[in-house]
Amino acid sequence: MTEKKVAVIGFPVSHSLSPLMHTTWLRKYGIEEGVYEKKEVKPGDLVRMLEESFEDTAWRGFNITIPHKEEALHVCRTLTWRAERMGAVNTLFRGEKGWIGDNTDGWGAVRSLEEAGVDFKGEELRIVVVGAGGAARGITHAFLEEGQKSIVILNRSCEKARSLALSLRESHEGCSVEGYGFDKWHEVIREGDLIVQTTPMGMVGCPDFPFDFEGAKGSCVVMDIVYRPLHTPCLVRAREAGLATVDGLGMLMYQGVPGFEGWFGVKPEVDGSLRRSLLEAIGERD
Template sequence: MAKAFVVGHPIKHSRSPLIHGHWLKAYGLDGSYERIDVAPVNFGDFLASFHERGFAGGNVTLPYKEAAYLGVARRTERAQRVGAVNTLWVEDGVIWGDNTDALGFIGNLDASLGTGWEQDVETALVLGAGGAARAVVAGLQDRPLKRIFVANRTLAKAEDIARDLRPGSAVSIETSPWEALGRVIPHAQLIVNTTSLGMTGQPPLTIDLSRAPRNAVVADIVYVPLETPLLAAAAAHNLRTVDGLGMLLHQAVPGFRRWFGVTPEVTPALRAVILADLEASR
């Protein structure tokens, strides 16, 4: 029986067991997926020993994505670009790490907008400069866009992303001061919020979308609430919107394939399971 996990501290908030448990049942697989809470002082030992404990691999969530990046023996090119690891597996006796947040974000856009959406996007605007922003920029780099602007209240953090991800990129990566968003928004066919603003309990993200291109897409990686104030404002301007739940679901696909040998589908039934859990936890 294949076993996998999600490790973090704290970990009770993770919905990964619901996602993978749904797939294990749907595909009739003999396997398990469990939450493991590991204190920071013990994470290195856990990373080194999980395979000996019978696990094929697992997911890494806060606060260990950077520690996992440093602790694995091999990393995918995508993980190297992002500088964080959220998916672990063992191959030829060696622990590998990948970052599937980039794939999850792009997979959500593909599923929500249809393949080929990038043909209408020349410029993207990414709001925020944390780990999620790095993953989003890395994902967008793999599509034929011309420019990606990274905007953050602390401009130096946006400049760090541009510096780290720019080498070898066919897409121009530029930065924008937060107070200059009004000059970038009219040129951005894709606007992505990667900050926590708009999440339940956080202040809303308020930007002026009145001058956004008429064909613009506004995406939010926040999924609690499902319709954030930003997405509500975008809908009021008749702009297309993409909520953050799909990113959570699509980022789980590569890991499940690695551990259990089946490529799962993100279906309406899976989405309904997570939505029901979100509603129950309100």
């Protein structure tokens, strides 16, 4: 039996839930040759590490996390269209002559929202995205690829929000994407059908999420991609305002699906038992 090895690479990487998630799937589908590890790789050592791993055919691929998502892109021989557009990779697959880089973060967010009942293929949604970093880039791209056309990006640095909005307008003809600073919060959320929080605000050890949802439409859905804590201040306040909410664990689970399927040949199921294992690992409850 030839071993099929995969690892998540980050710095630090000890907090990553990916090994637990993929190992749970490997056991569930009886893939005895599959191994999923974590590898702490310092910035500067990534390129050599990935090049050396390609020489060993037991390595089927990698997940890439902070801070390597942009640097890993330059090691890839081929990129999927979405990784190329997002300028970052989170999943590598073995190609014939080198690593193939993909970015599944936005896809994971879309699948998680669909599971919660958001219909991207139906009516045009007015979407508000808080943050303009790597995750926001992936998620906004994915929303536009789903056919959505109206996004407002709110960010601490207004300049960064504007710049992401401009690049999205350039890559997706006919869409309306605007970027503003946080001072527009109440004005913008009034119109929102979907609000997605992508900054670390409210995460353990980070500054609080400072806004409330006064004036938001009763039908608005709020997602926070932070999952430590699971019930973030953003989600708690949205629930207090009577809004439907989606936590960040769904995105985490779904973004892992394309990788597992590519490495091990089985499309894994995102289900309640996987969610319970991850909740237990982070000491949280639904």
